[in-house]
Amino acid sequence: MRIALALPMLAAIVAGCSGSADHRSPSAAPKAKAKAVSHRITRATAQDIAWLGRLEKWGQKFGRAFDHADVTYQGVLGGTRTKVELRVALRPLVRCPTSLARHVGAPPTARYSSTYTLLVRACRSQRRYALAVTRSFKRGQASALQQVEEEGGNADTFFEQAYMELDKAMLANRRLPVIGGKVTRSRIEPRFSQAASVIAHRKVEIRCWSRREWRSTLKEYGAVAGRTDLAGFAQPPGRASLWPESCAVLVGFVYRHRRPARGAALEDTAFAVALLAHETEHLVSAGGSEAETECYGMQDIRWLARGLGANRRYAALLAETYWARFYPYEPEGYGTKRCRNSGPLDAHPKSDVWP
Incomplete structure (x- = not known):
């Protein structure tokens, strides 16, 4: 006889959450994840x-x-x-x-x-x-x-x-327009979606929210997730949302070709690309733990940065910056000793390139 215990549906919703808006190294920004549909959805x-x-x-x-x-x-x-x-x-x-x-x-x-x-x-x-x-x-x-x-x-x-x-x-799932470039309204970001789709090996959707609507969206989603300090959330199989701050950094990176080489600006850029990589990784493997998702997402930074327009050298700088300035400060559940060069979570164990 088989006992078919059905997991509560809340477990499926929370599976896409990660990070905290206070998760920063000496100077950077936050993380998290969610999914969408509907068309006329108002604030809760x-x-x-x-x-x-x-x-x-x-x-x-x-x-x-x-x-x-x-x-x-x-x-x-x-x-x-x-x-x-x-x-x-x-x-x-x-x-x-x-x-x-x-x-x-x-x-x-x-x-x-x-x-x-x-x-x-x-x-x-x-x-x-x-x-x-x-x-x-x-x-x-x-x-x-x-x-x-x-x-x-x-x-x-x-x-x-x-x-x-x-x-x-949920408000997180309301219909949004597809708009690229520097805008402040909530939208589906085409360039971010395209780059993430390459990593996911299928078409996925990346959403950026206005500051006002992000607060409302996160308040509702956070009630279900059990926390409201998220910087993004993924909604498998094909949708993820990012907080306005990281979206703004990515807009400068993609559309204005900003390539800061040091300081807080570099860290913010590394964090923003890593956040997008993390949420995309949740879409790739919805059942993965936060520690696994963070490790594999970090290893996607180089490829994602290249897809967003960076050259090989700058993409490597972003990955190395995140590894040095953010990973050592991961909150509980996100970091693991298994995430290292040639370690159990090394996606490319035959290569010495890390992350």
Whole structure:
């Protein structure tokens, strides 16, 4: 028998987040990640943001309970855990509808109503699924095995649909025009998108936001991600957003051919290219950890800088600057000793070029 524990849809949303707006070496800038759709999406209200915060906390707690139930189930099959322990571990799944209503509740506006409806359905399937798992260990309950598969699949589907509905309702996913060059409005940046698409080996979209709209977008997205100090976010499979400061630096780099050779300006440029590389790497490998994504993204800096117009020498300077001035100061979860020349995360182990 297979136990098909469906991960909460919030885990999928948060998978694209990274960095902090305070993550700087002696003088540079921030990082992070997200996805889009829709066309007439307005700013979320304060009540909406509070509801998203409750949903995020509930999703994290439920996800941990979910994982514990899975481990316990495998233990029962392997003879290391008891059926009593399994029943206890399955209780949060059985109580899913009740805990969702109590700790999250219906959304205050219609903005996320379809998301909540699907979450309720997912929880009901989750409850039936957990009860079927318990029955499946009893004699004469062969039909419970079929229900385990059916309800587990239903829960997976409803959670996924809930995530998609939430995604579509977010301001980060509103329709944007494609505009290149020095502009202050929110837009899809064609040159950044083109360079990132080469790294991703498929067409991807890079979004730059106005300062005002970035604050609103990040407030909503951050409520789901659990933090609002992000400098960018990726929304696999094909969309990423960058904060206005790094977009402005990249505009100067690409359209005005600015090539600072030292000081804060050089660090800001290295950071901006690295941020774009990091978010692009999230689109390449959505399931990678932040440490893996940061390491592989850093190794993309040379190629990305070349794609944005830099010569080989300057592209190398940006990569080396980031390695020397930023990587040693990575926040917890982003840096790793495995990220080094000829190390386990070296994407080109036969080359001495690093990063």
